[in-house]
Amino acid sequence: MPSARPSRTKSALRFAAVALAVALPLSLAACGGGGSGGGGDTIVIGTKFDQPGLGLKNPDGTMSGFDVDVAKYVAKELGFAEDKIEWKESPSGQRETLIQNDQVKFIAATYSITDARKEKVDFAGPYLITGQSLLVKADNTDITGAESLQNNKKLCSVSGSTPAQRIRTSTPACSCSSTTPIRPVSRR
Numbered sequence: 001m002p003s004a005r006p007s008r009t010k011s012a013l014r015f016a017a018v019a020l021a022v023a024l025p026l027s028l029a030a031c032g033g034g035g036s037g038g039g040g041d042t043i044v045i046g047t048k049f050d051q052p053g054l055g056l057k058n059p060d061g062t063m064s065g066f067d068v069d070v071a072k073y074v075a076k077e078l079g080f081a082e083d084k085i086e087w088k089e090s091p092s093g094q095r096e097t098l099i100q101n102d103q104v105k106f107i108a109a110t111y112s113i114t115d116a117r118k119e120k121v122d123f124a125g126p127y128l129i130t131g132q133s134l135l136v137k138a139d140n141t142d143i144t145g146a147e148s149l150q151n152n153k154k155l156c157s158v159s160g161s162t163p164a165q166r167i168r169t170s171t172p173a174c175s176c177s178s179t180t181p182i183r184p185v186s187r188r
Helices: 008-031 066-077 092-100 162-170
Strands: 042-047 055-057 085-089 154-158 175-179
Touching: 042 066, 042 092, 055 066, 066 085, 154 162
Parallel strands: 042 085, 154 175
Antiparallel strands: none
C-alpha cells in the first residue's frame, strides 16, 4: 500500500528548493546584482539549454526541466512572473564570467560546487545532490570505475566539466578529451 508520507527524495528536493529560494536573495548582490541580469520588470536567469530533464530549450523555444522549475520558483519568490524571465544559455565553462559580468542575475544548472569556484562566485545551495558516473557500452567489462581507466583508456567528457578535471587529476594515464555538448536537433 502506498505511503501517504512523501518519499525522502521528494522531501529533500522540496527542502532544497525552499532553502535555495530563501538563501538566493541574500546572495544576489555577490552573484550579479544589477547590470543586464535583470532590472525593472524582467530577470535574466542562466541555465543549461541541452540537458533533457534538467535544463532544455525545447524546439518551440520554451524551457523545461528540474533546474528550470527551480529557477522559476526562485524568480517567483523574487517577484518575477514566468513571462518576465529571460533565459540565457550558461555552459559550464562560462558560468563564473556570466555572473561576474552581470549578464545573469543567477544560474540554476548542474554545476559542481568546488573550492576554486567558491572563490569566484557565491553559491546558494546545493539544491540537488547527484553523483558522477562513467557511461560505457553494456557489454564492456574492461571499465568498472575510475581506477580501470589506466593504460591510456579513452574518455570523452563535456568541456569545462568537473568530472573531466577529476579524472585528469586522479588518473593521469587516462586519455581524456573534451567536447562541446551535442545539441538536440529540432525536427519539423
